[in-house]
Amino acid sequence: MVNDMGLLPYGRHFIDDDDVAAVVEALRSDWLTTGPKVGEFEARLAEKVGAKYAVVFNSGTAALHAAYFAAGVGPGDEVITTPITFAATANAALYLGARPVFVDIESDTININPEKINDAISNKTKVIAPVDFSGHPCDLGAIREIADKKGLIVVEDAAHALGAAYKGNPIGSIADMTVFSFHPVKHITTGEGGAVTTDKQEFYQKLRSFRNHGIVKGLDQMTEYHGPWYYEMHYLGYNYRITDIQCALGLSQLEKLDAFIEKRREIAAAYYRLLSDLEYLELPTVRQLVEPAWHLYIIKIKTNKVSRLALFERMLTRGLGVQVHYIPVYWHPYYQKLGYRKGICSCAEDYYAKAISIPIFPAMSDSEVERVACAIKEEIHFLLEAGT
Ligand SMILES: *Cc1c(COP(=O)(O)O)cnc(C)c1O
Numbered sequence: 001m002v003n004d005m006g007l008l009p010y011g012r013h014f015i016d017d018d019d020v021a022a023v024v025e026a027l028r029s030d031w032l033t034t035g036p037k038v039g040e041f042e043a044r045l046a047e048k049v050g051a052k053y054a055v056v057f058n059s060g061t062a063a064l065h066a067a068y069f070a071a072g073v074g075p076g077d078e079v080i081t082t083p084i085t086f087a088a089t090a091n092a093a094l095y096l097g098a099r100p101v102f103v104d105i106e107s108d109t110i111n112i113n114p115e116k117i118n119d120a121i122s123n124k125t126k127v128i129a130p131v132d133f134s135g136h137p138c139d140l141g142a143i144r145e146i147a148d149k150k151g152l153i154v155v156e157d158a159a160h161a162l163g164a165a166y167k168g169n170p171i172g173s174i175a176d177m178t179v180f181s182f183h184p185v186k187h188i189t190t191g192e193g194g195a196v197t198t199d200k201q202e203f204y205q206k207l208r209s210f211r212n213h214g215i216v217k218g219l220d221q222m223t224e225y226h227g228p229w230y231y232e233m234h235y236l237g238y239n240y241r242i243t244d245i246q247c248a249l250g251l252s253q254l255e256k257l258d259a260f261i262e263k264r265r266e267i268a269a270a271y272y273r274l275l276s277d278l279e280y281l282e283l284p285t286v287r288q289l290v291e292p293a294w295h296l297y298i299i300k301i302k303t304n305k306v307s308r309l310a311l312f313e314r315m316l317t318r319g320l321g322v323q324v325h326y327i328p329v330y331w332h333p334y335y336q337k338l339g340y341r342k343g344i345c346s347c348a349e350d351y352y353a354k355a356i357s358i359p360i361f362p363a364m365s366d367s368e369v370e371r372v373a374c375a376i377k378e379e380i381h382f383l384l385e386a387g388t
Contacts, residue, residue: 049172
């Protein structure tokens with residue numbers, strides 16, 4: 001599955017004829033934006049992840065923003081998260097006038113280190129926002145315990161972890177609110193899109209209203225009633241609505257989620273088989289009682305005899321898509337200007353220096369997996385001998 005530029009990408013969506021037909025049907029229906037497909041997608045998603053409610057949005061970032069809002073995050077509050085994530089996890093706290101507080105990672109799972117969370121909690125902390133990095137669930141039991149002791153809300157950024165499980169429970173059924181993304185590199189896609197799942201009705205109502213300008217329509221919620229046209233705006237919300245067209249695609253994609261995850265697990269197993277004997281490579285850790293969703297497959301170079309940059313460039317030259325996930329969020333110039341200093345999370349920075357994401361996506365063939373693994377072996381040997 002090579003793309004237009006002759007590159008095997010590191011991640012790619014999978015669209016089949018059923019998906020196309022579902023979108024065409026939606027286009028021919030009476031609804032383009034919020035219609036029956038939105039509610040249907042929400043119901044199927046909630047059922048799939050074992051949550052009472054799901055609220056879908058026009059991006060995962062919008063879903064994060066809404067989840068923090070529903071958790072009561074406001075100006076001056078603090079949200080604890082990890083620096084090894086896409087910037088959106090922290091940015092959504094900034095949107096609300098809150099401050100992201102970065103806690104270092106565990107160097108094996110690359111997830112937030114629960115043992116370091118307590119020290120980061122202040123009287124301004126409202127939310128702990130762990131990220132199931134690469135699709136490997138965080139230590140959600142330990143995080144729950146800390147949150148309960150301090151009366152904090154857990155908003156799990158599971159943009160990488162749709163289809164994963166922790167101690168037998170699907171991701172989406174565990175945290176106070178769980179956030180998903182349907183960007184094309186994620187497990188299922190709606191083009192752009194996202195969702196929050198929750199069991200709490202209070203969160204559910206706030207999420208729905210935040211998506212639509214903070215408007216409420218329920219007779220039980222409104223302070224007055226002037227007639228059938230009447231509604232009230234209670235919060236400063238946004239237009240974060242997703243279209244029926246997108247939800248038709250999401251419904252069709254959701255049907256294939258199990259097969260997608262299965263394929264990702266097969267690729268991860270093949271990489272393990274093909275690469276585990278390589279001395280200078282560290283492969284992903286999988287903790288006990290955890291079933292990862294393998295959004296990313298990340299290898300780490302364990303020797304400074306091999307330059308990560310050189311390996312990266314040589315893989316690209318061979319038409320093999322590699323990427324680095326992620327630059328520590330607080331390293332970005334915007335965060336530096338806000339006063340975050342480099343060096344605050346040493347495990348995250350050490351990880352960032354060594355990591356490379358290699359291709360993993362459902363349409364990858366066995367021979368493509370072998371080609372990638374072979375190339376890594378060859379290039380590492382080459383670079384060792386060249387003494388880069
Ligand atoms: C993709 C992603 C998001 C944001 O999702 P969008 O749908 O692109 O807005 C948030 N957090 C993480 C960890 C992500 O990977």
